[in-house]
Amino acid sequence: xxxxxxxxxxxxxxxxxxxxxxxxxxxxxxxxxxxxxxxxxxxxxxxxxxxxxxxxxxxxxxxxxxxxxxxxxxxxxxxxxxxxxxxxxxxxxxxxxxxxxxxxxxxxxxxxxxxxxxxxxxxxxxxxxxxxxxxxxxxxxxxxxxxxxxxxxxxxxxxxxxxxxxxxxxxxxxxxxxxxxxxxxxxxxxxxxxxxxxxxxxxxxxxxxxxxxxxxxxxxxxxxxxxxxxxxxxxxxxxxxxxxxxxxxxxxxxxxxxxxxxxxxxxxxxxxxxxxxxxxxxxxxxxxxxx
Amino acid sequence: xxxxxxxxxxxxxxxxxxxxxxxxxxxxxxxxxxxxxxxxxxxxxxxxxxxxxxxxxxxxxxxxxxxxxxxxxxxxxxxxxxxxxxxxxxxxxxxxxxxxxxxxxxxxxxxxxxxxxxxxxxxxxxxxxxxxxxxxxxxxxxxxxxxxxxxxxxxxxxxxxxxxxxxxxxxxxxxxxxxxxxxxx
Numbered sequence: 001x002x003x004x005x006x007x008x009x010x011x012x013x014x015x016x017x018x019x020x021x022x023x024x025x026x027x028x029x030x031x032x033x034x035x036x037x038x039x040x041x042x043x044x045x046x047x048x049x050x051x052x053x054x055x056x057x058x059x060x061x062x063x064x065x066x067x068x069x070x071x072x073x074x075x076x077x078x079x080x081x082x083x084x085x086x087x088x089x090x091x092x093x094x095x096x097x098x099x100x101x102x103x104x105x106x107x108x109x110x111x112x113x114x115x116x117x118x119x120x121x122x123x124x125x126x127x128x129x130x131x132x133x134x135x136x137x138x139x140x141x142x143x144x145x146x147x148x149x150x151x152x153x154x155x156x157x158x159x160x161x162x163x164x165x166x167x168x169x170x171x172x173x174x175x176x177x178x179x180x181x182x183x184x185x186x187x188x189x190x191x192x193x194x195x196x197x198x199x200x201x202x203x204x205x206x207x208x209x210x211x212x213x214x215x216x217x218x219x220x221x222x223x224x225x226x227x228x229x230x231x232x233x234x235x236x237x238x239x240x241x242x243x244x245x246x247x248x249x250x251x252x253x254x255x256x257x258x259x260x261x262x263x264x265x266x267x268x269x270x271x272x273x274x275x276x277x278x279x280x281x282x283x284x285x286x287x288x289x290x291x
Numbered sequence: 292x293x294x295x296x297x298x299x300x301x302x303x304x305x306x307x308x309x310x311x312x313x314x315x316x317x318x319x320x321x322x323x324x325x326x327x328x329x330x331x332x333x334x335x336x337x338x339x340x341x342x343x344x345x346x347x348x349x350x351x352x353x354x355x356x357x358x359x360x361x362x363x364x365x366x367x368x369x370x371x372x373x374x375x376x377x378x379x380x381x382x383x384x385x386x387x388x389x390x391x392x393x394x395x396x397x398x399x400x401x402x403x404x405x406x407x408x409x410x411x412x413x414x415x416x417x418x419x420x421x422x423x424x425x426x427x428x429x430x431x432x433x434x435x436x437x438x439x440x441x442x443x444x445x446x447x448x449x450x451x452x453x454x455x456x457x458x459x460x461x462x463x464x465x466x467x468x469x470x471x472x473x474x475x476x
Contacts, residue, residue: 098424
C-alpha cells in the first residue's frame with residue numbers, strides 16, 4: 001500500500017470525528033440512521049445483542065445486503081469481517097466498502113494472526129482495550145481505532161475501562177524519558193516508532209472512537225469526556241423503544257458532550273432503553289478475541 | 292481578529308491548528324450561545340454535510356448563521372462546508388444555500404476514489420489538494436467565480452464574502468488557502 005493511501009484512509013477517519021457511527025442491518029435502518037444524523041453506518045447481518053442471543057458462528061454479511069445499504073445512504077458505509085479473515089476483507093474491498101471493521105463481534109477466523117491490513121487499499125478500523133493492542137493493530141495497517149467495550153450488552157463499563165486504560169498508558173508514555181521508549185516498546189510488544197509518536201504527541205497516531213455498550217446520550221457524552229473522538233453505537237439504538245429519537249439524541253449529545261443542561265434535555269422521554277446484560281451475566285467476552 | 296469554527300461534527304480541530312500556526316484567535320461554534328460574541332470570519336469544516344445540516348437546524352443555529360453570511364460575514368467552507376453553502380445540491384437538498392454554486396456530492400465515488408494532487412489556485416500558484424470522498428462544483432452562476440479546477444472540474448470558488456474548496460487545506464502543511472481567506476476579512 002502506498003504511503004499516501006494510508007494517509008487518505010487516516011484522514012477519512014478524521015472527517016468522522018465528533019460523530020456517531022450506527023449499526024444497521026437493513027437499508028431502512030440505514031436511512032433512519034442517516035436521518036438521525038449518523039456520520040457513517042456499520043452494515044451487519046445481526047446486531048451484537050442478537051449475535052450474542054443466537055450463538056453459533058457469526059460471519060461477514062451477505063454482500064447483497066451491504067450493497068443495498070450502500071445504495072440507500074450517502075454517508076460512508078462500513079462493514080465487519082472476522083478477525084484474520086483476509087478473504088472476507090478482500091470481498092469487502094471488492095464491493096468498495098468505505099471502511100472495514102476487523103471485528104471481535106464476529107467469530108474470529110484466526111486465533112493468532114490479524115489481517116495484514118497494510119496490503120489493502122480500503123481503510124480498516126480495529127478494536128483495542130489498551131495501548132498495546134491499539135498500536136499492534138496500527139502496525140498491521142489499521143487507520144482508525146475504537147475501544148472494544150463489550151458489544152451487545154448495553155453496559156458501558158468495559159468501554160469506560162478500555163478508554164481509561166488506553167489514556168492512562170498514553171499519559172505514562174508521555175512522561176517517560178526518550179531513552180526509556182525502547183524498553184517500554186518491548187514490554188508493550190509494539191514498534192518503537194509508533195510508541196515514540198505517542199510519547200511526542202500524547203495521542204494515538206490515528207483517530208480513536210468509543211464502542212461497545214453505549215446505550216444512552218449520557219453514555220455517549222461520558223465516553224467523549226473520557227477522551228473519545230466519536231462514538232459507535234450498536235445494539236443500543238435498534239434494540240430500544242424509539243430508535244429514531246434515541247439515535248438523534250445520541251448524535252446531539254456527542255456534539256455538545258460537555259453541556260449538562262442540553263444532555264438533560266436529550267435524555268428526557270426517550271422511551272425504553274435496551275434492557276442490557278451486566279458483565280457478570282455474559283457468557284462470551286468478545287473483548288478477549290484478538291489481542 | 293477572531294474566527295468562529297463550526298464544531299458540530301468533522302475535522303474542525305484541524306482548522307484550529309492552521310489558525311494557531313497563523314497566530315489567529317479562534318473559537319468553536321457548537322450552540323446558539325457561542326454566536327453571541329463578536330467575530331470576524333467563520334469556517335465550515337469537512338465532515339458529513341447531512342449531519343451538520345441537520346444539527347444546524349436542530350440546535351437553532353441555522354437562521355443566525357445564514358443571516359450573518361448574507362450580511363457579509365466572511366466564510367470559508369471546505370468539503371462538507373462547501374456543500375452547506377451551495378444553493379443547489381444534486382440528488383440532495385441544499386442547506387444554508389447562500390452561494391450560487393451547483394454541487395455534486397461524493398463526486399469521486401467512495402473512499403477508494405479519494406486522492407491527493409496539486410492544482411493551480413487563483414493568485415496562489417500551485418497548492419497541495421487532498422480530496423476525501425469529495426464533492427465538486429458542476430457550475431457557478433451569478434457573480435460566483437472559479438478559483439481552481441482539477442481535471443476540468445471546479446474545486447474552488449469565491450463569491451464576495453464566501454470562499455469554498457472541495458479539498459482539505461487543513462490536512463496539509465500549506466497555510467496559503469487559510470491566508471487567502473483571512474485576507475478576505
